[in-house]
Amino acid sequence: MEKTVVIYKSKHGSTKKYAEWIGEELCCPVIAEADFSKKDFDNYENVIFGGCVQAGGIMGFDIIKKNMRRLQGKKLVVFAVGLNVMQKETRMQLREINFGKRKLAGITCYYCPGAYSPENIHGIDAGIMKMMVNMLKSKKPIETTDEDRVLLEHVQNGVDMTDRKYIEPIVAEFK
Template identity: 35%
Template structure:
């Protein structure tokens, strides 16, 4: 089976997973910016990875807008984020990013990535700074913080990498089944 791994990575965590998946499957690998819609039809299995930003998968439109070219193929999408996976979290990501028809075709995985403020572009730094300030303001007003908010404050200026190669095992098993 000919497999293509595509990724869009802002801080390197998605790229790391994409490289591991490509190695395990002996697959071709490209950043999303180098992939055209016509390339998709040359593969039996297409795997796309993007970072998760407010439940949206970065760059996933490459897959969703070309779903007609992917019918009859094995299609896998994975998203990376800094939060641990939680029950119901994947369901929310799936429903926000894929139509019901696309959900029939696309197999989704969440892989915990990490956070490195230094690697963010200026716009993302501004957004994350606003988020940090809003969490700190909530804390000052003695409002209860959820686990994600506590985690953001703990790692904001401390680069944190939660990637683990073993996390790709289920995705690889599905791709080779």
């Protein structure tokens, strides 16, 4: 039985990047959520799951939620990757949406800022981002926070906030 596995669900690459960095540091396998079977949980003592944040949900997190029985007795850590996951309000919403049920409440979740390239966003994602831009721009100046201004700038111009320093506390839990 291998000790640790990193499972991830990435949409634009940031979550995969963090998962690979964690895998390098812990010398453990890194597996895309789509390639991981629920039976595979039996092969590991420790599970690290990473997913990108979309509409408040952690993508791919269902593989964890639906397999809590299989995960009993295993160390489980989750990391969420997104543009504004470093904001306290966003973290609180993420906790409530993803870990609100009692059986999920004790799961440790870390937050890692991601990257965003507007030129690589298409379809429904582009529509969602356009709505966010319009919402942020429609706020009255007195209601607009510094965090809103930074988010608007990142969405309009793109940004890469990925940094290995954000995996340090995750790696420390397993060394």
